[in-house]
Amino acid sequence: MDIKDIEKTYEQMSDSELIRITTTSAQGLRPEVFGIIENEIKKRNLDLNILNGALAQNMEYSIEEIEHYSQFLRNLPCPICNNETEKLNGTSSHKVKSFIFVTVSETEPTIACPNCLDKTNNSAIISTALFGWWGIPWGIFKTPIYIYRNFRDKKENRIDSSNKTLLSFTLSNIGKIEAYKDDKGKLQEIIELKKS
Known part of the structure; x- marks a missing residue:
């Protein structure tokens, strides 16, 4: 999918849909998509911790973590x-x-x-x-x-x-x-x- 199409898709999401997708379905996103998500969160004046939720899904964790x-x-x-x-x-x-x-x-x-x-x-x-x-x-x-x-x-x-x-x-x-x-x-x- 073209980056402009991705940006447009995120723009059309409701706040609740953006939050849900960002905190539950962000695993495996391309690195440039995180910038789009961050811009959309800032534009809507949402909590930036939502972006941390997306990033957290793309990390590997030890048992201790x-x-x-x-x-x-x-x-x-x-x-x-x-x-x-x-x-x-x-x-x-x-x-x-x-x-x-x-x-x-x-x-x-x-x-x-x-x-x-x-x-x-x-x-x-x-x-x-x-x-x-x-x-x-x-x-x-x-x-x-x-x-x-x-x-x-x-x-x-x-x-x-x-x-x-x-x-x-x-x-x-x-x-x-x-x-x-x-x-x-x-x-x-x-x-x-x-x-x-």
């Missing part, structure tokens, strides 16, 4: 129960629902306090145990696997450091976290989108 970014999330109140005393972490809830020849399975991350993470995994275990078996053939095969995955992930809900689910979530959302690291309200919105 991802852990550092995850601390911005760990120190927030729980998005489910509003608990502020325990550090947040992550879990994946694995669910299977079946009906005769149809089996639907899903894995969904949740960022919350350890008690809410346990409840999320327990709910997924119960739901899968009750509704997973009834599909032929996949329900019968997937149900025990997904129950096992919930028990496995539940073991990491109470570890002292950021677990693998939180680190993965942090890396996936690093542009937003970098852009909003000084805005607890915006960071809270990021993790609230991942409530079960």
Whole structure:
């Protein structure tokens, strides 16, 4: 795409669309596009940290750096129960629902306090145990696997450091976290989108 066409495309975006794309979909952009984004942000009088979110998506990170970014999330109140005393972490809830020849399975991350993470995994275990078996053939095969995955992930809900689910979530959302690291309200919105 020609650089003038790219510039025109960014000019036509609404503020919210520009912010969303810049903080979530900027990975792999050509270097000259960052100048266009910066000019558009300045022209609209938007927060320049949004550009930092785009740049953050185009860097490589060590585990220590991802852990550092995850601390911005760990120190927030729980998005489910509003608990502020325990550090947040992550879990994946694995669910299977079946009906005769149809089996639907899903894995969904949740960022919350350890008690809410346990409840999320327990709910997924119960739901899968009750509704997973009834599909032929996949329900019968997937149900025990997904129950096992919930028990496995539940073991990491109470570890002292950021677990693998939180680190993965942090890396996936690093542009937003970098852009909003000084805005607890915006960071809270990021993790609230991942409530079960």
